[in-house]
Amino acid sequence: MKTSYLFPHRFKLISGILFTITGALLIYTLFDSTAFSKVELNMKVFAIADPGVFEPAIYFSWVENNIVDEIVLLLFSVSGLIFAFSKEKTEDEMTSKIRLDSLVWATYANYIVFMLCVIFVFSFAFLQALMFAIFTHLVFFILRYNWKIYKFNHSTDEE
Amino acid sequence: MKNRIKIERAIANLTQGELAERIGVSRQTINAIEAGKFVPSTVLALKLSRLFAKSVNEIFDLEEGD
Numbered sequence: 001m002k003t004s005y006l007f008p009h010r011f012k013l014i015s016g017i018l019f020t021i022t023g024a025l026l027i028y029t030l031f032d033s034t035a036f037s038k039v040e041l042n043m044k045v046f047a048i049a050d051p052g053v054f055e056p057a058i059y060f061s062w063v064e065n066n067i068v069d070e071i072v073l074l075l076f077s078v079s080g081l082i083f084a085f086s087k088e089k090t091e092d093e094m095t096s097k098i099r100l101d102s103l104v105w106a107t108y109a110n111y112i113v114f115m116l117c118v119i120f121v122f123s124f125a126f127l128q129a130l131m132f133a134i135f136t137h138l139v140f141f142i143l144r145y146n147w148k149i150y151k152f153n154h155s156t157d158e159e
Numbered sequence: 160m161k162n163r164i165k166i167e168r169a170i171a172n173l174t175q176g177e178l179a180e181r182i183g184v185s186r187q188t189i190n191a192i193e194a195g196k197f198v199p200s201t202v203l204a205l206k207l208s209r210l211f212a213k214s215v216n217e218i219f220d221l222e223e224g225d
Contacts, residue, residue, distance in 0.1 A: 088185075090179075090184065090185035090188075092183065092184035092185055092188050093184070093188070093197075093199065093200050093203060094184065094185065094187070094188040094191055094197055095185075097197065152187050152191075153185075153187060155187050155190055155191070
């Protein structure tokens with residue numbers, strides 16, 4: 001089956017490893033908020049907006065910033081997208097159906113969790129929840145899709 | 160939707176895996192179609208029709224509620 005929007009199957013393993021490592025790092029920062037500042041990689045970067053807590057707000061100009069967190073977040077997003085949307089070994093309409101079903105399911109699951117956060121989580125923890133809600137969509141999809149594909153690939157033969 | 164793929168496959172003396180390879184899907188997909196868990200696309204139905212040399216209507220049939 002021809003699909004233009006999927007990545008080749010050979011990317012699945014490497015992106016999966018990278019996704020797990022960067023995901024583990026992000027979870028670690030939940031418990032240790034200074035984790036990212038332990039590695040210094042300061043660079044001049046272009047900021048569209050950098051409101052600052054104690055300094056005046058800066059818009060559309062160059063600022064000094066530790067880019068470790070940016071790198072981790074970008075690696076996490078890119079590897080997550082590739083891992084989520086790479087082809088199966090045998091790509092056919094059944095895998096497409098499982099992919100679509102899982103995407104719908106993940107969207108519902110993510111919004112249900114998000115609405116629970118709206119109701120039960122407040123102040124800074126809510127901002128953190130908002131950030132995580134962006135990634136959990138992909139995470140829910142990956143978990144559900146791979147579980148279903150695993151079950152499908154191990155479906156019993158009648159012969 | 161009902162289908163006679165399992166019967167046609169037996170007549171043609173093909174395993175699920177062999178049939179899958181001939182029409183470019185996985186063995187599990189054939190299994191799912193035969194079990195009625197998955198309704199194939201028109202393209203796949205026509206490929207099966209050509210392979211078994213039977214019309215699509217002879218292989219697939221609507222059920223009550225379709």
